[in-house]
Amino acid sequence: MTFSICVRETTGAGTTFGVGVATDAPAVGALAPHVSHDGVVSTQSFVNVRLGRRGVALLPDLGVDDALDGLLARDDHADLRQVHGLDARGNAHAVSGEGCEGWFGHQVHADRGVTVAGNMLVGGDTLDALVETFTERDSHDDVVAKLIDALAAGKAAGGDKRGHTSAAVAVKAPETTAYHDLRVDAHDEPIAELRRVYETAKAASDGFSESSKDRIFD
Numbered sequence: 698m699t700f701s702i703c704v705r706e707t708t709g710a711g712t713t714f715g716v717g718v719a720t721d722a723p724a725v726g727a728l729a730p731h732v733s734h735d736g737v738v739s740t741q742s743f744v745n746v747r748l749g750r751r752g753v754a755l756l757p758d759l760g761v762d763d764a765l766d767g768l769l770a771r772d773d774h775a776d777l778r779q780v781h782g783l784d785a786r787g788n789a790h791a792v793s794g795e796g797c798e799g800w801f802g803h804q805v806h807a808d809r810g811v812t813v814a815g816n817m818l819v820g821g822d823t824l825d826a827l828v829e830t831f832t833e834r835d836s837h838d839d840v841v842a843k844l845i846d847a848l849a850a851g852k853a854a855g856g857d858k859r860g861h862t863s864a865a866v867a868v869k870a871p872e873t874t875a876y877h878d879l880r881v882d883a884h885d886e887p888i889a890e891l892r893r894v895y896e897t898a899k900a901a902s903d904g905f906s907e908s909s910k911d912r913i914f915d
Contacts, residue, residue, distance in 0.1 A: 699741040700815030700851050701729060702827045705783040706840060707810075711871035712785055717844035719864040719888055721817075721857045726865030726880030734869050736761055736784035742797045742816045743777035752782065762790035779803070781812040800858075804828060819855025826854035841866050841876055841895055848888045864891045875902045 701718035714737040716730040731738045731749030735756035740749040748768050755764040761784040769775040769792060781791035781803055791803035791812050801816035804824050813827045830850035834843045844866045852861060864887040865880035876898035881887040 699725065699729060699744075699779075700818060700823050700827065700848075700856060701739040701741060701781075701813065702831060702844065702847050702851075703737045703739055703782045703812045704831060704840065704844070705737070705785075705789075705810035706836065708836075713840055713868060713870040714783065714785075715840045715844055715866065715868040716782075717848045717864075717866045719848050719852065719856065719861050721859040721862050723863050724880070724882040725863040726867070726882065730865055730867040731782075732867045732869045734785075736782060737867075737869075738765070738780060738782035739814065740778070740780045741814065742779035742794065742801070743774060745772060745774070745778055748772070748778060748780050752780070756784045760784055760786055760788040760790075762788055765790055765792060779814050779816050781805070781814045783807075783810060783812060806832075815851075815857075817858055819858045822854040823851045823856055826850040839899075840868055840870070841879070841899075844868075845888065845892050845895060848891070852888055861887055864888045866891065866895070874899075 699720040703716045706713045716737050718729045728744050729739050729741050731753045733753045738749045738752040752764050761782050776794040776796035779793045783789045789805045789807035789812050791805050793803050797816045800818045803814035813824045827847045831847040868877040881890045884890045
């Protein structure tokens with residue numbers, strides 16, 4: 698009952714990984730998104746947090762495809778899992794088990810640094826909207842804003858067929874900020890509320906000096 702987008706962006710400052718996710722269940726930010734400086738993974742459907750946590754931990758040594766496939770091979774409920782992500786080597790990977798509830802599916806766009814996946818959706822238009830909205834934004838735009846815009850477009854295209862209760866974004870960038878880890882755990886309009894929280898946190902963070910940021914995120 699989830700749709701999500703994982704992204705990788707490389708600039709002169711380094712590589713940024715991010716994930717945005719929304720669902721009709723509380724506290725999705727505590728379950729689905731997992732991100733590090735080595736890559737990003739979203740675990741969903743019949744969620745297994747270990748696939749995300751352990752998957753990201755393996756990325757310094759393995760490609761995201763080998764990491765996730767290896768973990769799924771040892772998962773007794775692999776057919777119920779949906780997992781996708783990217784790594785720093787340029788790999789992108791997604792798996793949707795045959796036991797996921799429809800509509801379900803995924804897309805892998807390694808050349809664009811994007812993977813998307815969803816289950817219990819109104820239809821596949823949600824995934825198209827996620828990809829198109831994120832990739833059409835200017836590459837210099839803030840990645841958190843682009844992730845939230847993508848989630849809003851996914852919802853507008855149908856999203857979770859039961860509705861939406863929680864949403865989250867998580868980002869690892871060369872320079873960390875307070876608005877790189879945001880979530881709305883239970884709300885009638887979680888994506889809109891996530892945007893409000895982002896804008897509030899960004900305004901507050903932009904007021905910090907560089908020395909203050911260094912102390913906060915030491």
